[in-house]
Amino acid sequence: MPDSLHELSKLGVHLQPRDGAAFRGIRFVNDGNEANAQFPSAGVPGIGLRRQTLHQHLVERAEAAGVCLRWGSTVQLMEDRRVFVAGKAMAYGWLVGADGMNSRVRRWAGLEIGSTMSRRFGFRRHFHVKPWSDFVEVHWGQSGQAYVTPTGPDEVCVATVARDPHCRLENLLAELPHLQQKLGRVALDTERGALTTTRRLRRVVSGNIALVGDASGSADAITGEGLGLGFRQALMLAECIESNDLARYHREHAKTLQLPQTMARVMLLMDRSPTFRARALGLLASEPALFTRLLGVHLGAESITRFVAAKGLDVARGLIWPAHSNASTLATGS
Numbered sequence: 569m570p571d572s573l574h575e576l577s578k579l580g581v582h583l584q585p586r587d588g589a590a591f592r593g594i595r596f597v598n599d600g601n602e603a604n605a606q607f608p609s610a611g612v613p614g615i616g617l618r619r620q621t622l623h624q625h626l627v628e629r630a631e632a633a634g635v636c637l638r639w640g641s642t643v644q645l646m647e648d649r650r651v652f653v654a655g656k657a658m659a660y661g662w663l664v665g666a667d668g669m670n671s672r673v674r675r676w677a678g679l680e681i682g683s684t685m686s687r688r689f690g691f692r693r694h695f696h697v698k699p700w701s702d703f704v705e706v707h708w709g710q711s712g713q714a715y716v717t718p719t720g721p722d723e724v725c726v727a728t729v730a731r732d733p734h735c736r737l738e739n740l741l742a743e744l745p746h747l748q749q750k751l752g753r754v755a756l757d758t759e760r761g762a763l764t765t766t767r768r769l770r771r772v773v774s775g776n777i778a779l780v781g782d783a784s785g786s787a788d789a790i791t792g793e794g795l796g797l798g799f800r801q802a803l804m805l806a807e808c809i810e811s812n813d814l815a816r817y818h819r820e821h822a823k824t825l826q827l828p829q830t831m832a833r834v835m836l837l838m839d840r841s842p843t844f845r846a847r848a849l850g851l852l853a854s855e856p857a858l859f860t861r862l863l864g865v866h867l868g869a870e871s872i873t874r875f876v877a878a879k880g881l882d883v884a885r886g887l888i889w890p891a892h893s894n895a896s897t898l899a900t901g902s
């Protein structure tokens with residue numbers, strides 16, 4: 569997403585559309601209806617790319633900054649907070665747990681306490697097909713969502729997210745025949761999956777140990793904000809370490825999750841309630857400017873308070889009396 573790219577550039581990694589494929593907005597598709605919003609930041613696109621490509625850029629940047637990467641080394645975390653790397657004791661000034669959703673560092677540092685607002689199962693697969701749109705398309709099915717991201721000139725990535733762990737990519741695509749038809753049959757890899765949660769921890773810091781990224785809390789994958797959150801937190805953590813103030817990191821970290829988790833709540837309500845979904849999509853389809861503005865809120869370009877003050881009543885009206893908005897089937901090309 570454009571906001572994630574902005575944070576990433578502050579970390580010294582400047583992705584280009586040739587790293588994958590650029591996209592200029594988001595499209596929701598539900599039951600034959602669709603709504604589009606372009607990114608408000610004129611001319612600044614999002615970039616869809618393979619995770620390995622991003623990883624390679626991050627590794628090169630870390631090495632250029634002088635980071636010593638110890639691939640394949642076993643890390644032992646001892647009860648007395650000592651750490652062994654490949655059998656040798658490792659002294660540390662600060663220890664950062666950036667080890668994902670099931671963080672071992674989090675457990676070890678006693679930072680597990682928190683609340684999980686949602687828990688869903690995500691799968692992804694790449695298909696050899698020319699992207700038919702320069703929007704990321706979110707297709708809403710009965711069991712969950714399938715979202716399509718262009719990741720190259722002849723490649724798209726399809727990710728599905730569902731509450732039922734048994735709902736795999738092929739099950740969700742079977743609910744979306746129009747999408748299945750566009751994808752064709754040439755899958756470039758096998759399906760891979762992971763848990764995605766909306767989760768908040770009571771604390772993300774313990775002494776000189778701090779958590780970052782999914783290890784420190786998360787918003788459901790449908791928000792597309794997971795990576796951006798990690799980049800934002802990494803920048804903030806670096807500043808707080810520099811000023812020797814992890815208490816500040818703890819305070820500021822909570823703020824990073826607020827907006828993505830609010831957006832996750834709305835999207836999950838759309839997931840659970842077909843009526844709300846149809847009304848919300850009808851409203852966004854009939855008022856593209858509203859969708860664009862909402863996307864701006866999602867990307868942090870406008871505060872949610874300002875949006876609610878300006879548009880809250882219209883949104884409530886449009887949701888309660890859908891007939892007042894001209895919700896209809898739209899056929900919008902890209």
Ligand SMILES: Cc1cc2nc3c(=O)[nH]c(=O)nc-3n(C[C@H](O)[C@H](O)[C@H](O)COP(=O)(O)OP(=O)(O)OC[C@H]3O[C@@H](n4cnc5c(N)ncnc54)[C@H](O)[C@@H]3O)c2cc1C
Pocket residue numbers: 572643666667668669672690691692727728761762763764780781782783789792793794795796798
């Ligand atoms: C289906 C799906 C689609 C998604 N789509 C998007 C999207 O489009 N955009 C977006 O921004 N986000 C998306 N996300 C969310 C995004 O993937 C995560 O938010 C992001 O990967 C979190 O990054 P992280 O570095 O904190 O954790 P991770 O990416 O999980 O990385 C943690 C790393 O730590 C390593 N590790 C863990 N334990 C150990 C150990 N004991 N020893 C050594 N290494 C260890 C792991 O191997 C891994 O490399 C999606 C998630 C899912 C499930």
